[in-house]
Amino acid sequence: MTRISPSPRGRGGSLAAELKEFARSVGFHLVGITSAAPFPQAELDITRWLAEGHQGEMAWLTDARARLACRPDELLPGARSLVVVGVSYRTQEPDPDDEGGRIARYAWGDDYHDVMKTRLRALGSFLDERVGGDSRSRVFVDDGPLVERDAAVRAGLGFRGKNTNLLTPIGSFVFLGALLTDVELEFDAPITRDCGSCRLCIDACPTDALDQAYHLAAERCIAYLTIEHRGPIAEALRAKVGEWVFGCDICQEVCPYNASTRGRPRGWTEFEPRHGTRLNLERVLEMDDAAFREVFRGSPIKRTRRRGLARNAAIALGNTQPAAARAVLEHAAAGDPDAVVREAAEWALMRPRTT
């Protein structure tokens, strides 16, 4: 049943204020509300992006999913409002003197999907109780079909940077989530701001994945290559992957919106590093399936499965060439059970030595 308040400034307005206060009390750093109306421009842009093949091997990114992701009113019958939340995952600062494979900040801690969904469901229950117990809602954090960044822009959480990420008043190291509900709430206005003449992210991207402002050729992005791409990584891109073994933060590290942490909330304790901020690559290459599952249980890193992370470890060792890694690379090249890992280790051994 659709719950309609007497007027957006009446019940929906005060309820929105109460809900926002509750969202902040459970730890969300940003919260805004927009309508459940479609996102027609996003649907056009994403459909074109897919037709150009930028999804690479992400076969789950289909036209049908994009269509649905841009039509919240079809995701929940009677949907009226989208409550969009953001939470900082900025915890420690990476130490440039650390050694090992680099992990993108978002994957240092516990799996954000579970952590955020639990608190978003609490928002749904709060709202349901306030309207008498017969509302319906659905939560989204990353893996559901919803254009979360477009929703966040319309809900006033921030604006799109040229690196395609959402830039907010607390920077861009922010996870997004949403609660879609049939309760009508007062909506927020979008922020009208843009990157101006800055293009630091475009110039810093090692693989030229930001081929136009606001447009990502995902098939070249290190985040895609190290996490989503299952087969061998194209040889021309391997050296450019550098030390990254899970995701990439370069286009956010250089962004002036992330320059300072002053006055900004620290990420939730669940997002503090659980394996340090870098991985011991020799140890990763030596892990079997069981060890991989054990070490990365409850971490976003489990998404690559053993094959992906071991392949990435071999490539990063080839790029950094610590002398001590030679034996473990030789062992992997000769006897790793996975052909993709064996091939990456052989490539690493063939790299010209710099020392």
Ligand code: B12
């Ligand atoms: C698929 C996906 C990826 C893919 C593709 C990334 C991408 N930019 O789309 C890969 C694996 C590469 C990836 C990487 C990362 N991701 Co990701 N990803 C997603 C996911 C699941 C879907 C996004 C999607 O639909 N992409 C398809 C493209 C076409 O969509 P789009 O970029 O939004 O397209 C818009 C613009 O590009 C524009 N556009 C398209 N074509 C054109 C053409 C022109 C000329 C112009 C001007 C504009 C334009 O219009 C489109 C619609 O508005 C979302 C979660 C979700 N459900 O929304 C998380 C999400 C976007 N990812 C997230 C994160 C944290 C990351 C990483 C930072 C992780 C990391 N450190 O490695 C990187 C960032 C890389 C980057 N520079 O974007 C966060 C972003 C939070 C934020 N502050 O913005 C999200 C929202 C997850 C979450 N719930 O927090 N991701």
Ligand code: SF4
């Ligand atoms: S995440 Fe890395 S590879 Fe991807 S666009 Fe940003 S800088 Fe480029």
Ligand code: SF4
């Ligand atoms: S680095 Fe500059 S251009 Fe890129 S997202 Fe940040 S402000 Fe925008």
